[in-house]
Amino acid sequence: MTSSHDQPVLVAGTDEPNPYLLGVYAPVTTEIDSGDLRVIGRIPRDLNGVYLRNGPNPRHRPDGRYHWFDGDGMVHAVHLENGRARYRNRWIRTKAFEAESEAGRALWRGVMESPKGNPFGNHHGLGLKDAANTDVIFHRGKVLTTWYLCGSPYALDPLSLETVGAEDFLGTLVGDMMAHPKVDERTGELFWFDYGPTPPYLRYGVVSADGRVVHTTDVTLPGPRLPHDMAITDNHAVLMDLPLVQDPEAARHGRHKIVFDRSLPARFGVLPRYGTGDQVRWFEASPCYIYHVVNSWEAGEEIVLDVCRVNRPQPRADAHTPLAKMLSYLRLDAQLHRYRFNLRTGAVSESPMDDANTEFPSVDSRKVGRLSRYAYNVRISPESTLKFDGLVRYDNATGVKAEHSFGPGRWGSEAPFAPRDGATVEGDGYLVTFVQDEREGLSELDIFDAGDLAAGPVARVLLPQRVPLGFHATWVRADQLGLD
Numbered sequence: 001m002t003s004s005h006d007q008p009v010l011v012a013g014t015d016e017p018n019p020y021l022l023g024v025y026a027p028v029t030t031e032i033d034s035g036d037l038r039v040i041g042r043i044p045r046d047l048n049g050v051y052l053r054n055g056p057n058p059r060h061r062p063d064g065r066y067h068w069f070d071g072d073g074m075v076h077a078v079h080l081e082n083g084r085a086r087y088r089n090r091w092i093r094t095k096a097f098e099a100e101s102e103a104g105r106a107l108w109r110g111v112m113e114s115p116k117g118n119p120f121g122n123h124h125g126l127g128l129k130d131a132a133n134t135d136v137i138f139h140r141g142k143v144l145t146t147w148y149l150c151g152s153p154y155a156l157d158p159l160s161l162e163t164v165g166a167e168d169f170l171g172t173l174v175g176d177m178m179a180h181p182k183v184d185e186r187t188g189e190l191f192w193f194d195y196g197p198t199p200p201y202l203r204y205g206v207v208s209a210d211g212r213v214v215h216t217t218d219v220t221l222p223g224p225r226l227p228h229d230m231a232i233t234d235n236h237a238v239l240m241d242l243p244l245v246q247d248p249e250a251a252r253h254g255r256h257k258i259v260f261d262r263s264l265p266a267r268f269g270v271l272p273r274y275g276t277g278d279q280v281r282w283f284e285a286s287p288c289y290i291y292h293v294v295n296s297w298e299a300g301e302e303i304v305l306d307v308c309r310v311n312r313p314q315p316r317a318d319a320h321t322p323l324a325k326m327l328s329y330l331r332l333d334a335q336l337h338r339y340r341f342n343l344r345t346g347a348v349s350e351s352p353m354d355d356a357n358t359e360f361p362s363v364d365s366r367k368v369g370r371l372s373r374y375a376y377n378v379r380i381s382p383e384s385t386l387k388f389d390g391l392v393r394y395d396n397a398t399g400v401k402a403e404h405s406f407g408p409g410r411w412g413s414e415a416p417f418a419p420r421d422g423a424t425v426e427g428d429g430y431l432v433t434f435v436q437d438e439r440e441g442l443s444e445l446d447i448f449d450a451g452d453l454a455a456g457p458v459a460r461v462l463l464p465q466r467v468p469l470g471f472h473a474t475w476v477r478a479d480q481l482g483l484d
């Protein structure tokens with residue numbers, strides 16, 4: 001398959017090319033299967049499963065301004081089996097991707113342009129292209145890719161990466177699903193929400209272990225919001241109402257502008273897993289934005305919630321040019337932060353856990369919703385575009401932080417925890433991530449001993465093509481694939 005990006009796409013109002021279409025972000029144009037991969041070091045024989053990473057990879061030259069969030073979702077995957085590795089990448093065949101493939105050009109304009117004239121949008125009538133490019137998770141034998149503004153979850157085969165289609169859970173999903181639904185691997189349930197620009201603004205639901213939506217409820221917010229993630233515990237779900245809101249002045253003039261309203265609190269809504277909107281208990285904390293939850297669990301009468309907290313989700317005051325503004329909006333400056341919500345007294349406490357800028361957190365997927373000892377984040381580099389320059393392991397029990405730096409010009413991806421086959425102790429396993437070498441224009445899959453990041457990768461699997469920097473990743477164990 002080919003792509004056509006002949007001339008650079010400029011940032012509007014400038015003659016500067018959009019950096020999110022160049023270099024480490026430049027889309028790839030080929031879909032590859034390759035089992036003959038060179039390895040530096042040795043792939044552990046007790047690490048079996050698939051690493052999958054989603055991200056934007058525009059197939060056609062953008063019509064109008066391009067934002068990194070616009071690109072067509074592409075999944076890159078490496079399957080590890082008995083010490084051998086196989087690489088594969090595939091675009092996600094969304095309805096919009098198929099329509100544009102048929103036309104041979106972009107039919108949708110992106111988030112920085114008016115959606116007027118776009119062929120269709122999500123169920124909220126936003127008119128934007130559901131690119132399925134944001135998250136990637138595993139549930140009931142399928143990989144589900146999802147989009148940050150809510151759309152159809154697209155199901156993929158975890159090994160062939162073939163798009164099965166828009167997942168409607170046997171016809172039971174009405175409307176959309178956000179990125180970052182949560183799977184409880186103990187019960188097999190999947191917890192999700194859906195948000196949009198019109199009242200009640202938020203909807204919460206549960207997919208049962210047999211793959212049907214068995215619960216939905218409306219949750220009324222004070223206005224339209226942009227929640228990105230949620231949490232679960234053994235008995236509860238936690239939803240967020242954060243003060244990143246539509247600018248009312250701009251809205252009056254028919255424009256869409258998001259502003260951070262520091263006069264509003266950050267609100268956390270706790271409800272029973274199968275609770276209704278009127279059962280949500282709201283806990284208020286200092287204003288912030290949160291992209292990603294690390295984990296949440298119950299501790300006596302309290303809910304503990306660890307997140308990566310963005311204190312100031314605003315463009316920097318010194319960002320005056322169109323390029324500086326765009327880059328600054330995509331800057332991510334978040335710190336590990338803990339909330340405690342007391343279900344008996346209603347009290348809230350919050351405390352910073354680290355001052356380093358780390359994000360894209362993961363925990364052992366079997367620990368989601370339960371006390372987890374370790375969190376694995378990537379470190380955000382101070383560069384002007386979003387790049388991950390290292391890995392961090394946080395230890396809840398000792399407070400000790402372990403780190404690995406990828407090195408000059410080397411940038412990572414989200415690095416999920418991949419347990420050693422048969423491991424019974426939390427943390428016994430590996431971290432797996434793509435690393436792109438900017439100087440060489442090459443990518444590799446790096447495998448780390450999760451207990452010894454400082455030692456560097458135990459194996460570097462050299463990939464047959466560059467993997468552009470992207471968004472979320474997941475690890476699917478061989479036992480989940482049914483290969484054991």
Ligand SMILES: [Fe+2]
Binds near residue numbers: 134135180228
């Ligand atoms: Fe995300």
